[in-house]
Amino acid sequence: MEKLIFYILAVIMIASAVAAVSSRKMLRSVVYLLFVLIGAAGLYFQMDYNFLAAIQLTVYAGGVVVLIIFSVLLIQHIEMELEVAKKYRQSISALLCLMGLSLVLATIYAHPFEATGVTTTTTTAEVGRALLSTEKGGFILPFEVISVLLLSAMIGAIVIAKGGNEIEKSPLEKIEAEKLLEEITKEVETEKVPEENIGV
Amino acid sequence: MNSISNMIDWFVSTGVLNMAMIALIYLTVFAVLGLFLVLLERKVAAWFQLRIGPNRVGYLGLFQTIADALKLVSKELTGTVKADKFLYNLAPYFVIVTSLMALAVFPFTRDLQAFDINIGVFFLVAISSIGVIGILLGGWSSNNKFALIGAMRSGVQTISYELSVGISLLTMVILTGSLQLSEIIEVQKSGWLIVQGHIPAIIAFMIYMIAGTAETNRAPFDMVEAESELGAGYHTEYSGMKFAYFFLAEFINMFIIAALATTVFFGGWLSPFGITDSLPWMGLFWFLAKTFVLVFLMMWFRWTFPRLRVDQLLTLEWKYLLPINLVNLVLMAVIVWLNLTIQI
Numbered sequence: 001m002e003k004l005i006f007y008i009l010a011v012i013m014i015a016s017a018v019a020a021v022s023s024r025k026m027l028r029s030v031v032y033l034l035f036v037l038i039g040a041a042g043l044y045f046q047m048d049y050n051f052l053a054a055i056q057l058t059v060y061a062g063g064v065v066v067l068i069i070f071s072v073l074l075i076q077h078i079e080m081e082l083e084v085a086k087k088y089r090q091s092i093s094a095l096l097c098l099m100g101l102s103l104v105l106a107t108i109y110a111h112p113f114e115a116t117g118v119t120t121t122t123t124t125a126e127v128g129r130a131l132l133s134t135e136k137g138g139f140i141l142p143f144e145v146i147s148v149l150l151l152s153a154m155i156g157a158i159v160i161a162k163g164g165n166e167i168e169k170s171p172l173e174k175i176e177a178e179k180l181l182e183e184i185t186k187e188v189e190t191e192k193v194p195e196e197n198i199g200v
Numbered sequence: 201m202n203s204i205s206n207m208i209d210w211f212v213s214t215g216v217l218n219m220a221m222i223a224l225i226y227l228t229v230f231a232v233l234g235l236f237l238v239l240l241e242r243k244v245a246a247w248f249q250l251r252i253g254p255n256r257v258g259y260l261g262l263f264q265t266i267a268d269a270l271k272l273v274s275k276e277l278t279g280t281v282k283a284d285k286f287l288y289n290l291a292p293y294f295v296i297v298t299s300l301m302a303l304a305v306f307p308f309t310r311d312l313q314a315f316d317i318n319i320g321v322f323f324l325v326a327i328s329s330i331g332v333i334g335i336l337l338g339g340w341s342s343n344n345k346f347a348l349i350g351a352m353r354s355g356v357q358t359i360s361y362e363l364s365v366g367i368s369l370l371t372m373v374i375l376t377g378s379l380q381l382s383e384i385i386e387v388q389k390s391g392w393l394i395v396q397g398h399i400p401a402i403i404a405f406m407i408y409m410i411a412g413t414a415e416t417n418r419a420p421f422d423m424v425e426a427e428s429e430l431g432a433g434y435h436t437e438y439s440g441m442k443f444a445y446f447f448l449a450e451f452i453n454m455f456i457i458a459a460l461a462t463t464v465f466f467g468g469w470l471s472p473f474g475i476t477d478s479l480p481w482m483g484l485f486w487f488l489a490k491t492f493v494l495v496f497l498m499m500w501f502r503w504t505f506p507r508l509r510v511d512q513l514l515t516l517e518w519k520y521l522l523p524i525n526l527v528n529l530v531l532m533a534v535i536v537w538l539n540l541t542i543q544i
Contacts, residue, residue: 054326062329
């Protein structure tokens with residue numbers, strides 16, 4: 001039963017991974033990528049690693065993919081198709097991919113995997129303790145480093161969004177706009193005056 | 201013959217048959233429940249607007265939405281010619297499958313729970329974050345500007361308000377010390393969490409209801425399908441059964457938000473003051489009663505408040521709800537640390 005589910009998940013993941021790189025429509029590639037990520041979450045669930053599976057779903061499927069879809073929505077039209085790369089580029093990337101694949105396969109087959117007898121469910125409390133422990137096997141340092149990295153990324157995003165140079169420019173633009181507005185209102189007023197006189 | 205009986209044996213022994221039967225029962229029950237939620241919405245709307253509401257089909261119009269569903273099933277499936285057919289057909293399933301998956305983890309009574317996963321609350325948050333992908337895909341692949349604008353608004357809204365839902369639930373998790381929904385209910389045998397956590401719990405509940413209403417794209421946060429601006433928003437181009445999936449998912453999501461609030465804040469299937477502890481099946485009644493009170497609250501919102509603008513929506517989330525929520529989280533941590541909770 002478990003084997004069957006594993007093979008179904010694996011086939012889905014590989015098929016959608018291939019489809020993701022070969023599809024010529026950008027949003028379809030993103031959806032195939034989403035299937036790969038959900039399949040990975042399924043594998044984590046199968047390993048009884050529920051917390052990591054849920055993280056995979058929230059961060060990758062719910063966060064990263066939604067952001068990618070957002071950017072595709074902003075820049076792509078439905079009729080646009082990606083270009084097919086030139087032949088020599090295709091061959092170079094195929095070669096590089098094969099090299100990477102052989103490296104990964106060699107590592108996996110060289111590694112002596114030990115079969116763990118009883119699988120125990122990793123609870124959220126254990127994950128939390130491991131993340132914050134300062135003892136041996138604790139992850140406090142990488143945890144803190146990543147949080148500093150995320151903070152700097154957030155600050156960077158805010159700085160970019162604010163646009164440093166444009167702040168100085170904007171008052172000038174405003175003044176021009178105000179001048180135009182004043183001129184228009186003056187014109188309107190001068191036009192209005194005779195009308196009122198007629199009314200009187 | 202032998203191979204077939206072998207297969208049946210395999211199905212029974214591995215529990216696949218059980219799973220399939222439970223899934224079928226859940227599907228049927230919640231499809232019907234969704235239909236009656238639609239009816240309830242229309243009745244509540246009529247009540248708020250001093251009308252009678254649907255009252256022709258069946259006794260007091262009880263079969264109105266079932267008739268509507270039959271009509272939707274028998275309708276022709278239309279679509280736009282230049283749509284991206286694959287994504288267009290895929291999108292409704294994202295929405296409906298995620299909302300049905302979320303239902304599996306709720307403990308309706310002590311023994312009626314399909315999937316008691318040890319990260320219950322977090323699983324719900326994770327699953328609900330995928331549903332928005334269906335809306336985004338549906339909006340984009342329809343090749344319609346109104347659908348696209350609706351989808352973009354939905355994305356902005358859901359990503360923002362997910363934070364508030366998550367943090368307000370996290371505030372309550374500090375109190376329970378567990379993410380598992382059945383354990384969260386065990387903890388509440390000494391008082392519902394909204395009583396145990398008093399002030400921060402009430403603030404968390406209010407934020408949760410506001411953010412939950414926004415996450416289900418309901419009024420006053422229904423910019424996604426603002427009728428007066430966008431036609432029908434992201435599902436403008438959908439018809440028949442595919443439209444029905446979106447529609448049903450919206451109502452099931454409302455039920456999920458209310459049921460989660462019931463579980464986390466109001467003791468789930470526990471009866472008030474333990475008055476029906478000797479009758480275990482009464483748990484189902486209490487769970488549904490509490491949930492429907494909250495569903496009514498969400499309908500009350502919908503027919504009372506006017507729709508917000510997009511900038512007001514984002515201001516509300518990022519400048520008010522999120523800071524309040526973060527302070528509230530710290531406050532709850534301090535209260536749990538100093539043992540200031542109210543235990544009955």
